[in-house]
Amino acid sequence: MSDFLTPFLMQSAVQAITPILLAALAGALCGAVGVFNMAMEGQMLIGAFAAICGSYASHSAGVGVGVAIAASVAFSLILAYGATVFRGDAVVICIGMNLLASGLTAYLLRALFNVSGTFSDPAIAGLSRIRIPLMPSIPILGWGLARQTAITWGAWALVIVVALVLFKTPVGLRMRGVGERPDAAETLGVDVNRYRIVTVLVSGALCGLAGAQLSLGAVNVFAEDMTAGRGWIAVVAVMLGRGHPLYCAAACALFGFADAVGLRLQGLGLPNQLTDIAPYVVTLAALAISHRARNSNALGKADRDV
Amino acid sequence: MAPAPELEAIGVVKRYGALLANDHIDLTVESGEILAVMGENGAGKSTLMSLLYGLQRPDEGRILLRGAEVRFSSALDAIAAGMGMVHQAFKLFDSLTVWENVVFGAEPRRGPFIDRRAARAQVESLTEAHGLRVDPDAIVGALSVGVRQRIEILKALYRRARVLILDEPTAVLTPQERDGLFAVMRRLAGEGRTILFVTHKLHEAMAIADRVTVLRDARVVARMRTSQTTQSEIVRAMTGRNVDLQISRGVAAAGAPLLEVEGLTVAGAGAKPLVEGASFQVRAGEIVGLAGVAGNGQTELVEALTGLRVPDKGAVRVAGATLTARDVAAHRHAGLAYIPEDRVAVGAALGADATDNLAMGFHRAAPLSHRGLLNVAAMVKRARELIAKFNVKIASERALAGSLSGGNLQKMVVARELSHEAPVLIAEQPTRGVDIGAIEFIHGQLIAERDIGRAVLLVSAELTEILGLSDRILVMYEGRIVADMARSQASEEKLGLLMAGRTAAS
Amino acid sequence: MSVLANFGGVLRAPPALVAIGVAVLVGGLLVLVSGADPLQAYAQIVVGALWPQNLPDTLNWATPLVGMTLAAAIPLRGGMINLGGDGQLVIGALVGAVAPLVAPLPGPIAAALALLGAGLAGGLYAALAAWGEIRFRVPMLISSLLLSYPAVGIVSYLVRFPLRDTTTGLPQTAMVPDGARLPILIGPLNMGVLMIVVIAALVVLVDRRTVIGYELRMRGANARFAAYGGVALGRQALGAMFSSGAIAGLVGAIIVLGGQFRYIDDALLSPAYTWSGLMAALLAQGEPAGAVLAGLFFAALQTGGFAMQRETSVPRVLTLVLQSIVILFLAVRGGLGKRER
Incomplete structure (x- = not known):
């Protein structure tokens, strides 16, 4: 086992999970209040780009993270208001947002930095990694958690926080109520739109963090469409975890593991075109297995009902 | 003061x-x-x-x-x-x-x-x-x-x-x-x-x-x-007028069984089946009422009868044709019309016009289509006829179903299903949420169906409706048919006890 | 109420125009950010797309885009969304590129077989997503997209390794023989344009005049109503997704046999036909004739984008931004794609 799972592999697996985990928490929160958010891909991409801009301009990774959160929250206003006050279809809005993020970042990359494809610069300060003494000597788990960014540590802490908020606090109870029966929540004086708007904006903040980790967490580079489907994997993690933060985190860990196995196979000589698809294949298989034991009824099954 | x-x-x-x-x-x-x-x-x-x-x-x-x-x-x-x-x-x-x-x-x-x-x-x-x-x-x-x-x-x-x-x-x-x-x-x-x-x-x-x-x-x-x-x-x-509260109807002249159900079972998510061994018949020229508190398996039973749900056990025959585990189209083809409980979510497409709504179920055969090609003129003609015959208040046959009031939408659904002239009609909560005028009309239509020799299964939560219209009454409780009696033997109290899971004797 | 509904029909056109106006305004600000003159940029888009001598280029660009628009519109008409166009496109393109190489047949027959095979392969791959929903209840919205990644990855692998043309240093297959290429009509236009025109006409005809078109429209209006009326939803989803994927696969083969004559890795996906097509279909809410118009509009926008980039140094990816703003504005304002409650 430890021949296969090297310290480096575990570390990169944990690192790979972080953005997906944050995006999945964002998706789980939105799902709890009944907004189907599948714009995490775009929210993260905006965050990743803004983080690079902020860090480039200020030479500070912290400022980069702040700018990433602000930009992603601002971008999330589209879904926050579009799906609530304006009563638009969340699926269509999210498709539009993902494309807008892709186009906008590519455009600004050319317009601001005059490059296409990827952008990196010595002026960009990356996130520093927290070293914990003795950690690397614990096999597997310790290898994974040694030398990670504060965002990675924060992401796992947030899993606990989100679970506590959702299941132990009045706000969480109301959020779940808003998601299950908005009309009922409304009659009990809970402002459904406000809960949904705030939640979507919080999801933007989480995805902003995820994006910052993506661009500043390892190699300090922005590449067009660098989210590369992570937002979609997060959407699936929310489905697999049935919206429960702990189960969603477990699903994310599964993908991270698949990713690491792919990397490892690549190290053993398999072409990366094949190993890159590992997380998607695992995802599809997991979805098929988790959904098969449901009762069937031709009427109850509505299209696009996710 | x-x-x-x-x-x-x-x-x-x-x-x-x-x-x-x-x-x-x-x-x-x-x-x-x-x-x-x-x-x-x-x-x-x-x-x-x-x-x-x-x-x-x-x-x-x-x-x-x-x-x-x-x-x-x-x-x-x-x-x-x-x-x-x-x-x-x-x-x-x-x-x-x-x-x-x-x-x-x-x-x-x-x-x-x-x-x-x-x-x-x-x-x-x-x-x-x-x-x-x-x-x-x-x-x-x-x-x-x-x-x-x-x-x-x-x-x-x-x-x-x-x-x-x-x-x-x-x-x-x-x-x-x-x-x-x-x-x-x-x-x-x-x-x-x-x-x-x-x-x-x-x-x-x-x-x-x-x-x-x-x-x-x-x-x-x-x-x-x-x-x-x-x-x-x-x-x-x-x-604002005098209404005859009594539903007037003649005596039934029941004939051959047109809807036959034997041992129908629908499994649920848990150990308990949603419908368990339901057996009954509806004969030509009678209205059979199915009473029960909502959620005792009536919805699933009707879905299994109409082909919307595949039963796990048992047989359904419509006008002699065995239909077990066949799809909705086969049920309709065998001669089954169905007024669903929820006219908005199931019985109509609010975003489509009345012509399209009234064609549903007829669109695969002449005169509405020929070898897969629609005859739009025939669809419009049919819609006009049904709107006039059933007095549906709508701007035109091209107006959206969503523009209709609840009662008129229900009339449209009833119009479409009755015009199948199918031997078996299943009417599920046919008068829920419609005004008294539409209720009278729909009740009259159901009795007329019976009188021309069709078999009608009426599923209703309103005991007054069940007692007023039915010739025979079934009671469903926790997925089972717990009683099958003639109208003359039924009373509100008796049905109420059966619906609550108690036998009439105790 | 019905009067209001009729007015709604009349008023439907302006929101699209308003949306385009908003997109043009926001886009103009972005052009200012890049330090260029918005008016000049837009003028270049219009000239680049619609100047008579540029029209053939616009049509050539529109061929795959309108094709992918139709591929997106068919499921959308029934309330379903196929997000996996990329995967279906590359599978079709690979079949189209490889079939003439392996089948020693006279050119036109090889081409016909290649196109047929491409449609079949793309269609089957798309139908896989529908099957997954029917059999395993995996939402098609997600599975169609996720299936794209393995398809793109595997095709990319095949083109880089086993099927690679070793005489060049690039990740691409060998050239298809001359005889199997699509005949040229005029200038840059080849037979593929005509094929897309025929497909578009067929889709519109099926939508308006046939039983399957009617059933798909009714599913889009209310899927439970369609099921209640006797439409077998599972079979219908398979059919709609197969048709959608088949058109996507065919578009892939048309691109290969009509212009590039070989499969070049990444060349099919970088123009993002799938997403532009999906947006065009969404703009028309799946109604095929309107979707074709929207597809033509987006094609003109993108062709004009090339001219703009050439003449004013404003990056042409601006057109993608404009398209997504149009969709977002309509989704938010007009309840685009709003589901029945």
Whole structure:
């Protein structure tokens, strides 16, 4: 086992999970209040780009993270208001947002930095990694958690926080109520739109963090469409975890593991075109297995009902 | 000077665009009084209640609570002022526990968290104080309708409601559950609480209310004391004419069985089947009523009969053809027409026009299509004919189904299904939420179907409808057919007991 | 109420125009950010797309885009969304590029077989997503997209390794023989344009005049109503997704046999036909004739984008931004794609 799972592999697996985990928490929160958010891909991409801009301009990774959160929250206003006050279809809005993020970042990359494809610069300060003494000597788990960014540590802490908020606090109870029966929540004086708007904006903040980790967490580079489907994997993690933060985190860990196995196979000589698809294949298989034991009824099954 | 009434509405007006929903309504109710608010569908009852409860704001007029004018900007204001409302469709969170539902929005806290122990204790003391038995830790989705209603009342009491609005509270209850609710209502009124009881059932208003206020066409047309009025007087006020309350029908001349069901079983998610070994027949020229409290397997049974759901065991025969495990198209082809329970979600496509809606089910055969190509002219012609024949009030056959009122939409669905001239008709809650005129019309059509020798299965939650129309009555309880009797042997009490799971003898 | 509904029909056109106006305004601000003159940029888009001598280029660009628009519109008409166009496109393109190489047949027959095979392969791959929903209840919205990644990855692998043309240093297959290429009509236009025109006409005809078109429209209006009326939803989803994927696969083969004559890795996906097509279909809410118009509009916008980039140095990816703003504005304002409650 430890021949296969090297310290480096575990570390990169944990690192790979972080953005997906944050995006999945964002998706789980939105799902709890009944907004189907599948714009995490775009929210993260905006965050990743803004983080690079902020860090480039200020030479500070912290400022980069702040700018990433602000930009992603601002971008999330589209879904926050579009799906609530304006009563638009969340699926269509999210498709539009993902494309807008892709186009906008590519455009600004050319317009601001005059490059296409990827952008990196010595002026960009990356996130520093927290070293914990003795950690690397614990096999597997310790290898994974040694030398990670504060965002990675924060992401796992947030899993606990989100679970506590959702299941132990009045706000969480109301959020779940808003998601299950908005009309009922409304009659009990809970402002459904406000809960949904705030939640979507919080999801933007989480995805902003995820994006910052993506661009500043390892190699300090922005590449067009660098989210590369992570937002979609997060959407699936929310489905697999049935919206429960702990189960969603477990699903994310599964993908991270698949990713690491792919990397490892690549190290053993398999072409990366094949190993890159590992997380998607695992995802599809997991979805098929988790959904098969449901009762069937031709009427109850509505299209696009996710 | 007499004390101010508990709740008073003076000259309340509400408009929706050109439609006048409440036209200068005056309403008064005293403390400790039960007031029945009556009227047909569309008379303005629901609008008035939503104004009183702060869900909407009146365009004109004033609302006074204990003599002081109130302007609720939301239900929250109304709740704070001591109002509570039990909606016709319960507003409960199925996945949450009873106590979570009760304290939702006003949770006792300990630090940043919900104080679970305090919440449970408060709910328990409320259930004891008012005789509303319910387990605070039960998951609401697993509870029966009667218990859910108690949770709704608990929610209002938890928020210290002095005025309770009950919107059609008995529609979903067995007669025994209804009597239990009435006992609770009397007890609450005895404690000095005020109850507004919205209903269209005459005998219930007479049985429980002190006074009746009748709405018609957005106006108050009558105020009376139940002790000084009669049912027919109220009906006259509600409809503005004399209505024959009795459904007139001849004697059935039942023939060969056209719908035969044997040992039909539908498995559920848990160990208990949703439908278990259902066997019965519906013969030519008879109406068989299927009674039961909602959620006892009627929906799944009908889905299995119509091909929308594949049964796990058992056989279905329509006009002699065995259809077990065949799809909807095969069922329809064999001669089965079906008026579904939910005309909006199932029976029509609101975003499509009447022509398209009326073609559904006929579109695969001549004259509407030929070798896969549609004959649009024939579709339009058919739609025009049905609209005229069934007197559906619609702008044109190209107007969207969504533009129709509830009664007219139901007429359109009934028109389409009856024009199949199929030997077997399944009518599921055919008159739910439509006005008295449409009810009379639809009942007449069902009897006419029977009289020309068709087999009709009527699924209804309204016992008066079942008793009024059926020649034979089946009762469903927890997935099983627990009784099969002739109309002459049935009574409301007997059916009520069977629906509640007790045998008629005990 | 019905009067209002009729007015709605009349008023439907302006929101699209308003949306385009908003997109043009926001886009103009972005052009200012890049330090260029918005008016000049837009003028270049219009000239680049619609100047008579540029029209053939616009049509050439529109061929795959309108094709992918139709591929997106068919499921959308029934209330379903196929997000996996990329995967279906590359599978079709690979079949189209490889079939003439391996089948020693006279050119036109090889081409016909290649196109047929491409449609079949793309269609089957798309139908896989529908099957997954029917059999395993995996939402098609997600599975169609997720299936794209393995398809793109595997095709990319095949083109880089086993099927690679070793005479060049690039990740691409060998050239298809001359005879199997699509004949040229005029200038840059080849037979593929005509094929897309025929497909578009067929889709519109099926939508308006046939039983399957009617059933799909009714599913889009209310899926439970369609099921209640006897439409077998599972079979219908398979059919709709197969048709959608088949058109996507065919578009892939048309690109290969009509212009590039070989499969070049990444060349099919970088123009993002799938997403532009999906947006065009959404713009028309799946109604095929309107979707074709929207597809033509987006094609003109993108062709003009090339001219703009050439003449004003404003990056042409601006057109993608404009498209997504149009969709977002309509989704938010007009309840685009709003489901029945």
